[in-house]
Amino acid sequence: MTEPITVAAFAGSLRRKSHNRGLLRAAAELAPDYMTINIVDLAPIPLYNGELDGPNRPAAVQEFLNRLNVADALLIACPEYNYSVTGVLKNALDWASRQPTPDQPPSIQGKPAAIMGAGGRYGTVRAQQHLRYILLHNDVKVLNKPEIMVVRSGDAADSDGNIIDQTVRNQVEELVHALYKWTIQLRK
Numbered sequence: 001m002t003e004p005i006t007v008a009a010f011a012g013s014l015r016r017k018s019h020n021r022g023l024l025r026a027a028a029e030l031a032p033d034y035m036t037i038n039i040v041d042l043a044p045i046p047l048y049n050g051e052l053d054g055p056n057r058p059a060a061v062q063e064f065l066n067r068l069n070v071a072d073a074l075l076i077a078c079p080e081y082n083y084s085v086t087g088v089l090k091n092a093l094d095w096a097s098r099q100p101t102p103d104q105p106p107s108i109q110g111k112p113a114a115i116m117g118a119g120g121r122y123g124t125v126r127a128q129q130h131l132r133y134i135l136l137h138n139d140v141k142v143l144n145k146p147e148i149m150v151v152r153s154g155d156a157a158d159s160d161g162n163i164i165d166q167t168v169r170n171q172v173e174e175l176v177h178a179l180y181k182w183t184i185q186l187r188k
């Protein structure tokens with residue numbers, strides 16, 4: 001019997017028609033039945049403020065952390081802004097990297113993860129490299145292959161940001177299957 005897993009998926013873009021959000025929708029559509037991909041919206045999360053951290057953190061932050069806590073793995077769609085990750089994505093990771101209480105690990109601590117991204121001429125290669133470095137802080141186990149860096153993503157998506165290019169969809173399907181295997185392997 002195949003073990004079921006739950007994946008918390010989020011994109012570092014706030015635009016509803018973002019190609020990175022489209023990658024997440026494609027992943028949810030293409031995931032096998034034993035893999036549940038829950039897409040988390042980062043828009044409600046306020047900027048990190050240490051004075052708001054702790055037991056009285058904002059409700060949107062607590063909801064985000066709760067969704068990460070129950071996930072077996074992470075799937076991150078990483079746009080590239082100014083050669084790096086977006087402020088939205090870094091902010092969410094700043095909240096998730098904190099220890100909620102002295103006896104609780106951070107929500108992303110040691111979790112398996114996969115990264116993908118859609119962008120312009122270089123397809124988010126630099127942002128993904130920076131993201132891997134950021135995730136080291138919490139010993140997140142990032143899957144190395146396959147890599148998805150969709151170049152000129154406007155050609156791969158429709159006007160609503162949905163991924164319609166079959167080659168990209170095949171890559172996304174390969175990635176979610178690899179993330180599943182990676183997650184099960186790390187459980188042992």
